[in-house]
Amino acid sequence: MPTIDEQVALLARRCERIVPEADLRRKLASGRPLRIKLGMDPTAPDVTLGHAVPLRVVRQFQDWGHKAVLIIGDYTARVGDPSGQNATRPMLSGEQIDANAKTYVEQVGRILMTDPDHLEVRYNSEWLGTMTMLDIIRLTSRKTVSQMLQRDTFKERFEKGSEIHLHEFLYPLLQGWDSVKIDADVEMGGSDQLFNNLVGRELQQDEGREPQVVIVTPLLVGTDGTMKMSKSKGNYIGVADPPSGPNGMFGKIMSLPDALLESYWTLLSDEPKESIARKIAASPRDAKVELARRIISWLHSPQAADAAEAEFTKVVVKGGVPDEMPQVAVGTGPHRLAALLAKAGLTASNSEGLRKIREGAVRVDNVKATDEKAELRIEKPTVLQLGNRKFVRLVP
Amino acid sequence: MPTIDEQVALLARRCERIVPEADLRRKLASGRPLRIKLGMDPTAPDVTLGHAVPLRVVRQFQDWGHKAVLIIGDYTARVGDPSGQNATRPMLSGEQIDANAKTYVEQVGRILMTDPDHLEVRYNSEWLGTMTMLDIIRLTSRKTVSQMLQRDTFKERFEKGSEIHLHEFLYPLLQGWDSVKIDADVEMGGSDQLFNNLVGRELQQDEGREPQVVIVTPLLVGTDGTMKMSKSKGNYIGVADPPSGPNGMFGKIMSLPDALLESYWTLLSDEPKESIARKIAASPRDAKVELARRIISWLHSPQAADAAEAEFTKVVVKGGVPDEMPQVAVGTGPHRLAALLAKAGLTASNSEGLRKIREGAVRVDNVKATDEKAELRIEKPTVLQLGNRKFVRLVP
Structure with missing residues (x-):
């Protein structure tokens, strides 16, 4: 078991911010199993290599004996976006939510330990469904309009004069309330979740609980080399993508712009940084092949990595025809x-x-x-x- | 029974805006008894001559066969102002709310008809108490942040950089929801309630109901001659104030600045406007005596008006000593x-x-x-x- 200093150093590799680090050290030193919260939006069940970055951190915590607590945000998914402004927030039925949650757990199972000692799955309708208007008035009284407008996405829209519907202000509070109800010690997320996750920390403090530490990871740039990786932009590699074939991991990784290699290697492997720099300097192409093999070995199997490389060499490099095709x-x-x-x-x-x-x-x-x-x-x-x-x- | 044109002309005397007048004419022409909503804040049960202005309009509607629906806002009073910012919004117990509601109904009974055909009293906890988070998300999705910030009180505070807590944005929506639940045809209020009451109209439209007409009356200036009359500013005359004595109506009205006479006469009596102008031009002092007598006759009795005038003459004018004192x-x-x-x-x-x-x-x-x-x-x-x-x- 690494020391606290070693643990923090290992986390630092893919943690952009740990707020505050002193609290994390105290929690790690306590010796008790920590509860590591990770939220999931059931309207977007696809897990990409972008999500794999915080998930790898959660896995580190699991390896040290802590427990991942996966929150399925089913309650708000049942409303969707009632203003109809946001097509990416469709209203889901209970069956769709269950199916999406199942798909999601299968995918994260490629990265996380899924036994009950290491993973707890909770639906937030468990506590949001019983809140009354009085609870909601008390909850909303904790935040001011200007505090909400400090959040990047709201700030930008407000300044551009585009509409923000009032219920959108509720969502960060509800997500924060999840942290209170499940007694989160740490909340993991991408760096665009910093504001939301700090709300959870503040609500826990208001309730007299030990507040969670907020850890955010860098956003992985998509295969296009410019935008954040996301399913909706089509610039993604899914953790359940097949190893080979036209939409396989091997080909997608081989097509990455060279400029992304360092961040992909850093965020998606544990290779020491000096070694990564050497590999890329020696041959970006070989560095891609090795990265593709490592990611496929991790998310599928070493055998799948061998097969994917062989197929890629046959088809693309030698201009051959694959054995299997539609x-x-x-x-x-x-x-x-x-x-x-x-x-x-x-x-x-x-x-x-x-x-x-x-x-x-x-x-x-x-x-x-x-x-x-x-x-x-x-x-x-x-x-x-x-x-x-x-x-x-x-x-x- | 006056014609529709006559009714609208009678209302116009103390109605600053009727939004929209065409809807009001249609409702009046329908021949059915209309439901005239008037909200009451149970944390502020004192009824002043300022409140008497919209109440006189409600009474006109009652005289024409319509029904006043008095909404006791008990639900939000049970929370008070959870941010603790606003000392004027204390948290009330159920007993306090009931006592205040009783006091309030006694006071408005000096102006309104209180038999069950003409007055219905409803507590909004009846419908707000059963709302779920989903209902609230749907309700809040109807309004945007910039729409709320158009409201004068919010706009001013936002521009000055003073804090607006999120639950304050809920209150106009909840008040509007009251209109949906009681099927209001008309909502009465002071002109500072225009925004809030139009929310009710919009929510009714969203729900496919016949929307209410919003009628607002001018704000009565307090006895100081500058600010809106209100208990908290100490510049008020209560409808249940005693006719005479140091805090009696007679003395307070006699102390009014002359500049207020025209608005008090217009808003608190039915005297024709030309006659009012003549009275004030002839003698502001006599116009005050007559106004005091009329208001006391209306809210107490003609005998009380006689006694109050006699007492005032004896004590103040002739420097005498009253018969009764503490x-x-x-x-x-x-x-x-x-x-x-x-x-x-x-x-x-x-x-x-x-x-x-x-x-x-x-x-x-x-x-x-x-x-x-x-x-x-x-x-x-x-x-x-x-x-x-x-x-x-x-x-x-």
Whole structure:
């Protein structure tokens, strides 16, 4: 077991802020199992490598004998966004919430220990459902309008003159109330959650409880190299993504901009920083291969990492054709090539297909197809390829 | 029964705004009894002539066959102001709320008809007490932060940088929800309630109900001649104040600045406007006497008005001594005069008493007392007088 100093040093690698560190040291020194809170929005059950960063920290705590407490925010998900302003906050049924929570727990299970000594899953309807108007008046009286408007997302919208509906001010308070009700010792989150999570600390203090320490991790930049990784922006790698194939982890990691390598290595591995710098300086490409192998070994298995690398080498590096690919029955035809691309799901429209053919990005049975007017008959299984990594087997 | 046009003209006298008038005409024309909502804050049960202005309008509606619905805001009074910022919003017990509501109904009974066909009294805990968090999230989602900040009192405080606690944003919504729950046709209030009462109209519309018409009356200026009349500012005349005596209606009205006469006559009587102007032009003093007589006749009785005028003439105009006054037993003494003034409750301190003696404002049995060192023995009932209108009978 590492000393307190060693523990704090290990956490520091992927903790942008620990508020306050002195409280964390005191809690770690107490010797009792700490309760590490992590909130989950049931309207967005997909766990990405971005979420994996705070989850790795939670796992560190579990390894030291502490308990992760996962809060499923089911109560507010049942309302959605009643103002209808925010399409990303749909109203969910109880069944949808349960299904999403199950999916979520399966995904985080790739990172966290899930036995009952190390993981507790709680639904916040347990305590929010019984609050009365008086409770809510007391809760809302704890915060002022200007305090809420200090929060980045509110501040920006307020200054731009875009609308903030009053119930949006309730959500940080409800999330903070969760910390009171589950007696959180630490709350983990991305750095955009700092304000929300400090509300929990303050509410615990108001209630005369030992306040939680707020730990926030840096936001992982998405595969596009600029924006925060998120499902809605399409720039994400999911922790349950397949190891290989066109949407597999291996290919996505190999396509990362070189500039992201240092942060990905730092946040998603435990390799010493000097070693990371050496690897990247020696060969960004090799550093990507090794990173891809490590992440797949971690989230799938070492065997899956071997297979994904072999497949990637065969298909992309050597221009070969993979062993496995989706199969689509199209009939014998004759077919225009652009129509086949769309039927196979490789392009979104006929015009996109025509453009790809003109660009020379389309191959039929590994032969470049450039005649956009040609008509094809599909008499036997035929491999249709778009770019380096997208393959579909056409059958009659 | 007056026509719709006549009714609207009668209302216009003391209605600053009718929002919208077309809706009011439609409701009046429907022939059904309308529900006229009037809210009451149980933390402030004193009814002043300021409140009498909207209450007179409610009474007009009652005279035309409509029903006053008095909402006792007991639910929020049970919380008070949990932020502790606002001493005027103390937390009340159920007993205090009931006692205050009873006092309030007794006072408004001087103006309103109180039989069950014309008055319905409702406590808003009836519907607010059963609201869940989901109901509250839906309710708060109806309004935006900038809409709330348009309200004068919030706007001013926000711009001055003074704190607005979040629960304060809930109150206008809860008050508006009252209108939904009691199916208000009209909500009456002072002009500082326009924003709050329009929230009720909007919530009714959101709920697919026929929305209430909001009628606001001008704010009556207090006896100081500058600020809105209110108990907390001490510049008020209560509808249950005694007709005469040092805190009686007659004396308070006679002390009004002349500049207030026109608004008091307009808002608190039905005298035609031209006649009011003539009376004031002829003699402000006579206009005050007549106003005092009318208000006392209205809120007490014509006999009380006669008696109050006679008493006022005897004591103030002719410098006489009233028949009735408080009696205080002080023992035979000897007493210093300043000490007697304080014991009698006429001054707050010994030094105030000394100052009043030096000013020549103190009389003993109708003889001016100027020797601040004199010692008095009280062997028999003795009248101690401060200024023109304050008397105490001292007994041994």
